[in-house]
Amino acid sequence: xxxxxxxxxxxxxxxxxxxxxxxxxxxxxxxxxxxxxxxxxxxxxxxxxxxxxxxxxxxxxxxxxxxxxxxxxxxxxxxxxxxxxxxxxxxxxxxxxxxxxxxxxxxxxxxxxxxxxxxxxxxxxxxxxxxxxxxxxxxxxxxxxxxxxxxxxxxxxxxxxxxxxxxxxxxxxxxxxxxxxxxxxxxxxxxxxx
Ligand code: S3P
Numbered sequence: 001x002x003x004x005x006x007x008x009x010x011x012x013x014x015x016x017x018x019x020x021x022x023x024x025x026x027x028x029x030x031x032x033x034x035x036x037x038x039x040x041x042x043x044x045x046x047x048x049x050x051x052x053x054x055x056x057x058x059x060x061x062x063x064x065x066x067x068x069x070x071x072x073x074x075x076x077x078x079x080x081x082x083x084x085x086x087x088x089x090x091x092x093x094x095x096x097x098x099x100x101x102x103x104x105x106x107x108x109x110x111x112x113x114x115x116x117x118x119x120x121x122x123x124x125x126x127x128x129x130x131x132x133x134x135x136x137x138x139x140x141x142x143x144x145x146x147x148x149x150x151x152x153x154x155x156x157x158x159x160x161x162x163x164x165x166x167x168x169x170x171x172x173x174x175x176x177x178x179x180x181x182x183x184x185x186x187x188x189x190x191x192x193x194x
Pocket of ligand 1: 025026027030049060094095096132134135
Protein backbone atom coordinates (compact mmCIF):
# COMPACT_ATOMS: atom_id res chain seq x y z
CA UNK A 1 0.00 0.00 0.00
CA UNK A 2 2.96 2.28 0.42
CA UNK A 3 4.13 3.95 -2.74
CA UNK A 4 7.73 4.34 -3.61
CA UNK A 5 7.92 7.56 -5.49
CA UNK A 6 10.68 7.97 -8.02
CA UNK A 7 12.68 5.10 -6.66
CA UNK A 8 14.19 4.60 -10.11
CA UNK A 9 15.59 8.11 -10.36
CA UNK A 10 15.28 10.18 -7.20
CA UNK A 11 16.97 13.54 -7.57
CA UNK A 12 18.94 12.94 -4.38
CA UNK A 13 18.88 9.39 -3.04
CA UNK A 14 18.44 9.29 0.73
CA UNK A 15 17.88 6.82 3.52
CA UNK A 16 15.19 7.48 6.11
CA UNK A 17 16.05 6.23 9.60
CA UNK A 18 12.65 6.85 11.23
CA UNK A 19 9.25 7.59 9.77
CA UNK A 20 8.27 11.19 9.19
CA UNK A 21 4.69 12.11 10.06
CA UNK A 22 3.36 15.21 8.34
CA UNK A 23 0.58 16.74 10.43
CA UNK A 24 -1.44 19.93 10.13
CA UNK A 25 -4.87 21.23 9.34
CA UNK A 26 -6.86 20.18 6.26
CA UNK A 27 -5.44 22.02 3.25
CA UNK A 28 -1.95 22.41 4.74
CA UNK A 29 -0.57 20.43 1.78
CA UNK A 30 0.48 17.31 3.72
CA UNK A 31 -0.22 14.86 0.88
CA UNK A 32 1.39 16.93 -1.87
CA UNK A 33 4.45 17.72 0.25
CA UNK A 34 4.79 14.02 1.19
CA UNK A 35 4.69 13.05 -2.48
CA UNK A 36 7.21 15.73 -3.44
CA UNK A 37 9.58 14.85 -0.61
CA UNK A 38 9.43 11.14 -1.36
CA UNK A 39 10.02 11.74 -5.07
CA UNK A 40 12.88 14.12 -4.38
CA UNK A 41 14.66 11.69 -2.07
CA UNK A 42 13.51 8.28 -3.36
CA UNK A 43 11.56 7.42 -0.20
CA UNK A 44 8.48 5.30 0.41
CA UNK A 45 5.39 7.26 1.37
CA UNK A 46 1.88 6.53 2.53
CA UNK A 47 -1.28 8.60 2.79
CA UNK A 48 -3.27 7.69 5.90
CA UNK A 49 -6.64 8.74 4.51
CA UNK A 50 -6.13 6.57 1.41
CA UNK A 51 -4.98 3.68 3.59
CA UNK A 52 -8.14 4.00 5.72
CA UNK A 53 -10.35 4.22 2.63
CA UNK A 54 -8.84 1.02 1.27
CA UNK A 55 -9.24 -0.81 4.58
CA UNK A 56 -12.84 0.36 4.96
CA UNK A 57 -13.63 -0.16 1.28
CA UNK A 58 -15.35 3.23 1.06
CA UNK A 59 -14.51 6.91 0.79
CA UNK A 60 -14.07 9.07 3.92
CA UNK A 61 -17.42 10.92 3.67
CA UNK A 62 -19.19 7.54 3.62
CA UNK A 63 -17.20 6.34 6.66
CA UNK A 64 -18.39 9.45 8.51
CA UNK A 65 -21.97 8.81 7.40
CA UNK A 66 -21.98 5.14 8.38
CA UNK A 67 -19.75 5.09 11.48
CA UNK A 68 -19.65 8.73 12.59
CA UNK A 69 -16.53 10.66 13.49
CA UNK A 70 -15.84 8.27 16.38
CA UNK A 71 -15.79 5.28 14.00
CA UNK A 72 -13.43 7.13 11.69
CA UNK A 73 -11.11 8.01 14.61
CA UNK A 74 -10.92 4.35 15.63
CA UNK A 75 -9.86 3.42 12.09
CA UNK A 76 -7.34 6.24 12.10
CA UNK A 77 -5.66 4.94 15.26
CA UNK A 78 -5.60 1.43 13.81
CA UNK A 79 -4.01 2.79 10.62
CA UNK A 80 -1.31 4.52 12.67
CA UNK A 81 -0.57 1.28 14.52
CA UNK A 82 -0.28 -0.59 11.20
CA UNK A 83 1.98 2.05 9.70
CA UNK A 84 4.19 2.15 12.80
CA UNK A 85 5.02 -1.51 12.15
CA UNK A 86 6.11 -0.84 8.55
CA UNK A 87 9.50 0.28 7.24
CA UNK A 88 10.33 3.97 7.82
CA UNK A 89 8.44 6.16 5.39
CA UNK A 90 6.92 9.57 4.80
CA UNK A 91 3.39 9.48 6.24
CA UNK A 92 0.84 12.14 5.42
CA UNK A 93 -1.70 12.14 8.25
CA UNK A 94 -5.30 13.29 8.32
CA UNK A 95 -5.80 16.71 9.88
CA UNK A 96 -7.53 15.29 12.96
CA UNK A 97 -4.79 12.84 13.91
CA UNK A 98 -3.84 15.00 16.91
CA UNK A 99 -7.32 14.78 18.45
CA UNK A 100 -6.38 11.53 20.24
CA UNK A 101 -3.42 11.61 22.65
CA UNK A 102 -2.80 7.95 21.85
CA UNK A 103 -2.08 8.92 18.22
CA UNK A 104 0.43 11.55 19.27
CA UNK A 105 2.18 9.00 21.50
CA UNK A 106 2.35 6.51 18.60
CA UNK A 107 3.82 9.06 16.20
CA UNK A 108 6.36 10.36 18.71
CA UNK A 109 7.47 6.84 19.60
CA UNK A 110 7.95 5.77 15.98
CA UNK A 111 9.09 8.84 14.11
CA UNK A 112 9.61 12.54 13.69
CA UNK A 113 6.51 14.72 13.62
CA UNK A 114 6.49 17.70 11.27
CA UNK A 115 3.73 20.29 11.53
CA UNK A 116 2.89 22.07 8.27
CA UNK A 117 1.32 25.26 9.57
CA UNK A 118 -1.50 26.91 7.65
CA UNK A 119 -4.26 29.38 8.55
CA UNK A 120 -7.90 28.44 7.96
CA UNK A 121 -8.15 31.17 5.32
CA UNK A 122 -5.11 29.86 3.41
CA UNK A 123 -6.47 26.31 3.71
CA UNK A 124 -9.86 27.37 2.36
CA UNK A 125 -8.16 28.97 -0.62
CA UNK A 126 -6.30 25.71 -1.36
CA UNK A 127 -9.25 23.35 -0.98
CA UNK A 128 -11.23 23.54 -4.18
CA UNK A 129 -13.72 20.81 -3.34
CA UNK A 130 -14.86 20.45 0.27
CA UNK A 131 -17.16 17.51 -0.51
CA UNK A 132 -14.41 15.00 0.32
CA UNK A 133 -13.80 16.65 3.72
CA UNK A 134 -16.81 16.25 6.02
CA UNK A 135 -15.16 18.44 8.68
CA UNK A 136 -14.35 21.39 6.41
CA UNK A 137 -17.69 22.76 5.38
CA UNK A 138 -17.53 26.44 6.15
CA UNK A 139 -14.81 28.94 6.93
CA UNK A 140 -16.08 30.10 10.32
CA UNK A 141 -16.26 26.52 11.61
CA UNK A 142 -12.82 25.77 10.13
CA UNK A 143 -11.30 28.78 11.88
CA UNK A 144 -12.75 27.65 15.22
CA UNK A 145 -11.64 24.04 14.69
CA UNK A 146 -8.12 25.10 13.78
CA UNK A 147 -7.85 27.38 16.80
CA UNK A 148 -8.98 24.52 19.01
CA UNK A 149 -6.44 22.11 17.48
CA UNK A 150 -3.46 24.42 17.22
CA UNK A 151 -2.10 23.68 20.73
CA UNK A 152 -2.20 19.95 19.95
CA UNK A 153 -0.39 20.42 16.61
CA UNK A 154 2.26 22.49 18.34
CA UNK A 155 2.67 20.09 21.26
CA UNK A 156 2.93 17.06 18.97
CA UNK A 157 5.44 18.60 16.55
CA UNK A 158 9.19 18.07 16.61
CA UNK A 159 9.41 20.63 13.81
CA UNK A 160 7.08 23.30 12.46
CA UNK A 161 7.22 24.60 8.90
CA UNK A 162 5.28 27.63 7.69
CA UNK A 163 3.43 26.97 4.44
CA UNK A 164 1.74 30.33 3.76
CA UNK A 165 2.56 31.78 0.35
CA UNK A 166 5.19 29.11 -0.37
CA UNK A 167 5.44 26.52 -3.14
CA UNK A 168 5.25 22.78 -2.52
CA UNK A 169 8.87 22.48 -3.67
CA UNK A 170 10.10 25.12 -1.21
CA UNK A 171 8.27 23.46 1.67
CA UNK A 172 9.54 19.98 0.75
CA UNK A 173 13.12 21.30 0.54
CA UNK A 174 12.84 22.86 3.97
CA UNK A 175 11.50 19.62 5.43
CA UNK A 176 14.35 17.72 3.78
CA UNK A 177 17.03 20.04 5.13
CA UNK A 178 15.55 19.99 8.65
CA UNK A 179 15.41 16.18 8.64
CA UNK A 180 19.00 15.94 7.37
CA UNK A 181 20.16 18.26 10.16
CA UNK A 182 18.45 16.03 12.72
CA UNK A 183 20.04 12.89 11.25
CA UNK A 184 16.62 11.40 10.44
CA UNK A 185 17.32 11.58 6.73
CA UNK A 186 20.72 10.65 5.36
CA UNK A 187 21.93 11.61 1.94
CA UNK A 188 23.59 8.66 0.23
CA UNK A 189 26.66 9.12 -1.89
CA UNK A 190 26.90 7.57 -5.34
CA UNK A 191 28.85 4.51 -4.15
CA UNK A 192 26.24 3.50 -1.54
CA UNK A 193 23.39 3.87 -4.06
CA UNK A 194 24.76 1.55 -6.75
C1 S3P B 1 -9.94 15.37 8.94
C2 S3P B 1 -9.05 15.59 7.91
C3 S3P B 1 -9.06 14.82 6.66
C4 S3P B 1 -9.64 13.41 6.92
C5 S3P B 1 -10.97 13.49 7.59
C6 S3P B 1 -10.91 14.24 8.92
C7 S3P B 1 -9.89 16.25 10.14
O1 S3P B 1 -7.74 14.67 6.15
O2 S3P B 1 -8.76 12.64 7.70
O3 S3P B 1 -11.86 14.15 6.70
O4 S3P B 1 -10.48 15.90 11.17
O5 S3P B 1 -9.21 17.30 10.08
P1 S3P B 1 -6.93 15.90 5.42
O6 S3P B 1 -6.28 16.70 6.50
O7 S3P B 1 -5.93 15.19 4.58
O8 S3P B 1 -7.92 16.67 4.64
